[in-house]
Amino acid sequence: MLQNLYKLVLVPLFLVIVGVVIVIYTVNNPTDGLVARMLTYDNVIRALREHLMLMLVSMIGAITVGVLVGIMLSRPSLYYLGRGVENVVNVGQTIPSLAILALFFTWLGLGFRVAVFALFLYSILPILRNTFAGITSVDDSIIESAKGMGLNQFRILTRIELPLAFPIIIAGIRTAIVINVGAATLATFIGGGGFGDLIVTGLSVRRDMVIVTGAGLAALTAIILDYVIGQIEIRVVKWT
Amino acid sequence: MIKLDNVTKKFPGMKIPAVKDLNLEVKEGDVCVLVGPSGCGKTTTMKMINRIHEPTEGKIYIKGEDALKMNPINLRLDIGYVIQEIGLFPHMTIEENVATVPNEKKWPKDKTDKKVDEMMTLVGLDPKIYRKRYPSALSGGQRQRVGVARAMVSDPPIMLMDEPFGAVDPITRARLQNEFLRIQERIEKTIVFVTHDIDEAIKMGDTIAVMREGKLIQHATPGDLLSAPADDFVADLVGRNRSIKRLHLIRIREILDDVNRIKPAPEDMPLDDVKKRIEDSDIRSVIVVDRDNKLKGIIGVNDLKRKTGEVAGDYCQKISDSVTDDATLNDALSVMLEMGEGYVAVVNEDDQYAGTITLGDLLNVVKEDN
Amino acid sequence: MIMKRMLVMFLMVMLVAGSLFAIGCEPDEEVVEDPLDPVDEEPVDEEPPAEVDPGWVFATDHEYSIRDDGYPGLQELYGFEFADVVTMDLGITYGALRDGDVPVAMGFATDGRIAAYELVNLVDDKQFHPVYNCSPVVREETLEMYPEIADILNPIAAALDADTMSSLNMQVDIEEYLPVEVAEEWLMAEGFIGDDPADMGDGEPVVVGSKEFTEQLTLGQIAILALEYNGIPTVDETGLGGTVVVREAQERGDVDLYWEYTGTALITHLGYDEAITDPEECYALVAEEDLERYGLVWLDYTPFDNTYTIMMRQADADELGITTISDLAEAIMSGVPAP
Ligand SMILES: Nc1ncnc2c1ncn2[C@@H]1O[C@H](COP(=O)(O)OP(=O)(O)O)[C@@H](O)[C@H]1O
Ligand SMILES: [Mg+2]
Numbered sequence: 038m039l040q041n042l043y044k045l046v047l048v049p050l051f052l053v054i055v056g057v058v059i060v061i062y063t064v065n066n067p068t069d070g071l072v073a074r075m076l077t078y079d080n081v082i083r084a085l086r087e088h089l090m091l092m093l094v095s096m097i098g099a100i101t102v103g104v105l106v107g108i109m110l111s112r113p114s115l116y117y118l119g120r121g122v123e124n125v126v127n128v129g130q131t132i133p134s135l136a137i138l139a140l141f142f143t144w145l146g147l148g149f150r151v152a153v154f155a156l157f158l159y160s161i162l163p164i165l166r167n168t169f170a171g172i173t174s175v176d177d178s179i180i181e182s183a184k185g186m187g188l189n190q191f192r193i194l195t196r197i198e199l200p201l202a203f204p205i206i207i208a209g210i211r212t213a214i215v216i217n218v219g220a221a222t223l224a225t226f227i228g229g230g231g232f233g234d235l236i237v238t239g240l241s242v243r244r245d246m247v248i249v250t251g252a253g254l255a256a257l258t259a260i261i262l263d264y265v266i267g268q269i270e271i272r273v274v275k276w277t
Numbered sequence: 278m279i280k281l282d283n284v285t286k287k288f289p290g291m292k293i294p295a296v297k298d299l300n301l302e303v304k305e306g307d308v309c310v311l312v313g314p315s316g317c318g319k320t321t322t323m324k325m326i327n328r329i330h331e332p333t334e335g336k337i338y339i340k341g342e343d344a345l346k347m348n349p350i351n352l353r354l355d356i357g358y359v360i361q362e363i364g365l366f367p368h369m370t371i372e373e374n375v376a377t378v379p380n381e382k383k384w385p386k387d388k389t390d391k392k393v394d395e396m397m398t399l400v401g402l403d404p405k406i407y408r409k410r411y412p413s414a415l416s417g418g419q420r421q422r423v424g425v426a427r428a429m430v431s432d433p434p435i436m437l438m439d440e441p442f443g444a445v446d447p448i449t450r451a452r453l454q455n456e457f458l459r460i461q462e463r464i465e466k467t468i469v470f471v472t473h474d475i476d477e478a479i480k481m482g483d484t485i486a487v488m489r490e491g492k493l494i495q496h497a498t499p500g501d502l503l504s505a506p507a508d509d510f511v512a513d514l515v516g517r518n519r520s521i522k523r524l525h526l527i528r529i530r531e532i533l534d535d536v537n538r539i540k541p542a543p544e545d546m547p548l549d550d551v552k553k554r555i556e557d558s559d560i561r562s563v564i565v566v567d568r569d570n571k572l573k574g575i576i577g578v579n580d581l582k583r584k585t586g587e588v589a590g591d592y593c594q595k596i597s598d599s600v601t602d603d604a605t606l607n608d609a610l611s612v613m614l615e616m617g618e619g620y621v622a623v624v625n626e627d628d629q630y631a632g633t634i635t636l637g638d639l640l641n642v643v644k645e646d647n
Numbered sequence: 648m649i650m651k652r653m654l655v656m657f658l659m660v661m662l663v664a665g666s667l668f669a670i671g672c673e674p675d676e677e678v679v680e681d682p683l684d685p686v687d688e689e690p691v692d693e694e695p696p697a698e699v700d701p702g703w704v705f706a707t708d709h710e711y712s713i714r715d716d717g718y719p720g721l722q723e724l725y726g727f728e729f730a731d732v733v734t735m736d737l738g739i740t741y742g743a744l745r746d747g748d749v750p751v752a753m754g755f756a757t758d759g760r761i762a763a764y765e766l767v768n769l770v771d772d773k774q775f776h777p778v779y780n781c782s783p784v785v786r787e788e789t790l791e792m793y794p795e796i797a798d799i800l801n802p803i804a805a806a807l808d809a810d811t812m813s814s815l816n817m818q819v820d821i822e823e824y825l826p827v828e829v830a831e832e833w834l835m836a837e838g839f840i841g842d843d844p845a846d847m848g849d850g851e852p853v854v855v856g857s858k859e860f861t862e863q864l865t866l867g868q869i870a871i872l873a874l875e876y877n878g879i880p881t882v883d884e885t886g887l888g889g890t891v892v893v894r895e896a897q898e899r900g901d902v903d904l905y906w907e908y909t910g911t912a913l914i915t916h917l918g919y920d921e922a923i924t925d926p927e928e929c930y931a932l933v934a935e936e937d938l939e940r941y942g943l944v945w946l947d948y949t950p951f952d953n954t955y956t957i958m959m960r961q962a963d964a965d966e967l968g969i970t971t972i973s974d975l976a977e978a979i980m981s982g983v984p985a986p
Contacts (some may be wrong), residue, residue: 185329185356276368
């Protein structure tokens with residue numbers, strides 16, 4: 038129990054405190070006036086809020102759509118379409134995130150919503166691919182014995198296929214988070230805000246403290262999210 | 278109980294049907310073994326019974342009802358199903374695996390729990406130890422047992438078993454077969470059992486259906502199949518040494534009373550008496566048992582030369598393997614060959630010494646037969 | 648187990664202590680003195696900002712949003728504040744303004760898109776923005792090897808006035824010619840190069856760099872073409888990166904020549920806090936300091952001044968009667984709704 042508490046709550050809490058300490062320290066000990074102007078509580082909180090919103094909105098959308106479409110494509114009747122989509126996705130993944138952002142900027146303009154949309158599309162890819170791969174990789178004999186025992190299609194999906202694909206889907210989500218947190222710092226180029234504001238502004242005037250703070254907080258956010266999801270996975274998947 | 282009436286199955290894109298014009302009837306409580314070379318349509322035939330495959334032509338009746346008109350989900354819930362790959366759900370505990378069908382049928386929890394315990398005990402897995410384990414923590418043989426328990430838990434009148442003991446080593450397989458037969462004696466299910474191993478067919482079947490290239494060649498009792506094969510193919514299948522195959526058909530306990538039964542020596546028997554008993558024995562050795570009549574070991578002539586003590590217990594050597602009295606003579610032969618000895622000790626259900634079978638006894642059986 | 652818990656508790660204690668220490672730390676003296684520091688004082692907030700229409704959003708690049716000679720200084724001098732500031736990539740503020748995403752944006756005075764997108768530069772009536780005239784900056788050693796570089800590039804720089812630079816930029820940004828094509832055509836038309844190139848020398852080539860935006864790429868090509876026409880071998884390292892990257896490359900000796908702006912050098916490279924608004928004064932100071940401190944020679948500067956500019960859509964500016972930044976400040980602070 039204590040072990041559980043320690044792993045599930047204390048570690049993320051520890052990381053959050055690390056972040057808070059970094060912020061408090063840098064805000065109170067700026068190296069010069071420029072840094073002081075960039076690193077205010079207001080600016081950091083705003084960047085954090087925007088960054089979390091960018092990530093959460095796009096990730097929730099990506100998980101919902103990625104998993105649902107992945108499930109649909111894994112149905113036997115759509116299997117070959119799924120294989121095709123998987124290839125497209127693999128190619129899509131190789132497009133740099135900045136290029137995606139630039140592409141969406143020319144189509145849709147700028148701002149938070151466009152950034153979210155680009156991040157959403159970019160994060161769907163690993164989730165969709167892993168959902169599809171996870172479900173289709175479930176051993177045929179397992180599906181057959183389930184079918185033979187009288188489980189219908191829906192029960193097979195919910196009781197057998199999804200639980201077995203779960204670790205792979207989670208791996209996809211974790212990949213997406215890592216991609217997302219990096220890509221989210223690019224949103225600042227199209228006026229989407231987030232920690233990218235700190236990083237790029239810091240870069241433009243060569244203030245390492247601002248750059249490191251922005252990048253550090255972005256990385257911490259990713260680490261915390263990834264850790265929590267990893268812990269959930271360990272708690273749910275007991276059978277390996 | 279199960280009747281296949283002129284059933285044909287042609288898979289889309291295949292030139293020749295996988296199963297052609299097949300007529301087969303399985304009586305209630307019988308084990309019908311489908312046997313034949315790989316690809317002859319055994320699995321396909323079996324899977325048409327629970328409608329994993331739908332027949333292209335023909336009818337299937339279960340308890341006189343047209344199976345093709347029944348709801349396939351309900352049909353399957355009442356047919357136990359074991360496949361060669363076992364198909365245990367790796368993400369569920371043994372308990373959850375076994376409870377699959379009860380959960381689908383929405384049984385109350387206590388009823389399910391009781392039944393799961395009962396089934397696990399029946400197949401020889403201690404529920405206290407194995408309930409919460411995951412399949413990955415089990416040996417091949419244990420998984421097969423879980424597969425069988427899972428198929429039988431809701432007491433389905435019919436069981437379909439596709440090479441259920443295919444994935445384990447020969448010794449474990451023989452043990453599983455024997456246990457299964459012992460269970461079947463009690464539960465008397467109607468079973469369709471698929472194998473490509475004629476020895477297993479002869480051992481397990483009340484009737485054997487020999488298939489070849491999608492057609493049924495002969496459906497007969499094992500005895501009839503051995504004595505009167507319908508054609509060269511069947512004769513070839515059962516093989517030249519049919520008399521040895523008969524060893525599959527005979528249980529040890531059926532002959533145990535007739536063979537020259539060597540009396541065992543209690544472990545506290547004085548040395549002189551032991552010597553005497555060995556001289557009387559035709560294998561020039563004597564089995565030693567403990568006070569509960571459980572097997573303790575064996576003493577040969579040479580063992581006595583070592584002078585290590587006063588009573589039988591001090592001289593005996595451990596016996597590496599024994600057989601149960603419900604095993605077949607063929608099993609007894611296997612164990613003898615395995616140990617490199619001319620005898621094997623037989624124990625009963627309660628693990629008590631029941632007798633000894635020798636190579637000579639087996640020879641007599643085969644000779645009598647011819 | 649116990650060890651682990653003790654470790655966790657130890658870390659927690661350290662963290663709490665660390666936080667307290669961090670809070671307790673006095674801010675640097677420099678910060679206290681900085682009049683623009685919003686941590687100590689929030690001068691703008693003192694004026695009632697309640698009336699500012701939330702539609703007054705300002706699009707700017709990251710650098711301008713934070714520099715003393717950027718938005719913070721601008722709002723200080725003109726006494727106004729936007730409802731919100733959106734930072735984005737340098738090149739897209741023009742498009743954002745054209746597309747109506749924002750009512751006001753910052754840009755560079757000589758950018759070709761200002762005319763093409765029907766935008767207007769507001770007059771900097773209080774002369775806030777420093778001057779950004781442009782000079783080829785050469786390493787001393789390079790100039791010693793090829794003293795004729797000055798004679799080649801000085802007349803070219805003299806010919807680059809604001810209209811010329813704007814038009815060259817427009818040809819690249821809007822008409823989508825390559826910088827090298829635009830550079831060559833202009834040099835030809837002006838007679839700086841012709842059909843009779845000098846024989847190529849076999850000396851050490853001159854590495855020509857540039858930053859990565861249009862004007863810099865074109866200027867870089869102009870330098871390359873002119874040098875090569877006069878027989879000086881070059882290596883094309885244009886489009887190297889941002890200001891800092893190119894400058895550091897030059898300080899290391901990896902780049903021999905690139906065009907730099909006087910205002911940028913003053914603030915960013917030489918570390919002055921105060922901008923200078925007189926072109927000649929700014930150039931003189933920069934040229935002297937850079938030669939002394941870094942061994943970099945500033946050749947003659949261009950008449951064009953690629954300074955920061957505050958832009959609106961022409962139609963909006965006309966409608967609201969805004970021509971100067973003061974007009975804009977007045978409109979915002981008096982509660983005029985954003986267009
Ligand atoms: N799902 C299927 N689709 C197409 N052909 C199949 C399918 N299942 C089995 N077959 C073919 O039907 C024939 C009989 O197969 P099967 O019943 O599995 O043989 P057995 O179980 O006797 O080894 C084989 O030729 C096999 O290739
Ligand atoms: Mg088969």
